[in-house]
Amino acid sequence: MPHLIIQYTPQLDAETNMAELCQTLSNTMLAAQHPDGKALFPIGATRVLAFATTHAVIADGSGDYAYVYLNFRIAKGRTPEMIEQVGQSLLAATQAHFAKVFAKRPIGITLQIDEGHEVFNAVHNNLHPLFNKP
Template sequence: MPHLVLLYSGNLDRPAAQGGTDMGVLCRALCDALLTVRDEQDRQVFPTGGTRVLAFPAAHWAIADGGAAGEAAGRGGDYAFVYLNLRMAQGRSAAVHQRTGQTIEAVAKAHFAAHLAGRAIGITVQVDEGHEVFDAKNSSIHPLFAPRKT
């Protein structure tokens, strides 16, 4: 854990020249950024082998008024959205929650800077921490990052 899931309007899957973006680049940037988050003792918060970022386009979507206000404002009616939801296990401080959310937000805003400046797009970042009622993990990835015994 953590798992960062992005849900976004499918119109962002277009080429950049048509108002889209490379979501794979965004996923890599977000994953790399999560691995930089430190706690109050300057320790890496999220385990390298457990950090996941996944992005899914919505096949169907409706946003706001369908584009009328964007057209009237000269920003076009092709609205877009991105919802970034991070789920992490319990036990981290409020400062880590805040730092993590701000890190995700900064990467998303940088990635979508041209979109924010030139079109109507909504970006939502939500960090959730919860009590798991069932939690099973099976991974052959984690051992790749375990300290090696010499």
């Protein structure tokens, strides 16, 4: 972990480049650092996934409203200040990405960060060795 899951209303695919947003947010996550300068998140565990919703009702459903929900899941081990800093960085990058869309249409953007103790957490991958070279 960290995993950032983005759910959004499908009309946004025609209005912005969601793959570009994913890359920007991944870069933002990977640029975050501990006060000692070490990376806040491991490269091999970093994920950004975006999904257009199949069905949605936004607000009262009477308009062509758009919505973006970003859920950032992280494991314990970071200070509240570190979490606040990365949250503000992710929000700023998201706002910059959607600035033109925001100026043209009603859109809601929500970022939620969940830090947690997993009841069950299983990991099977071979990505970490690719980035843990001396």
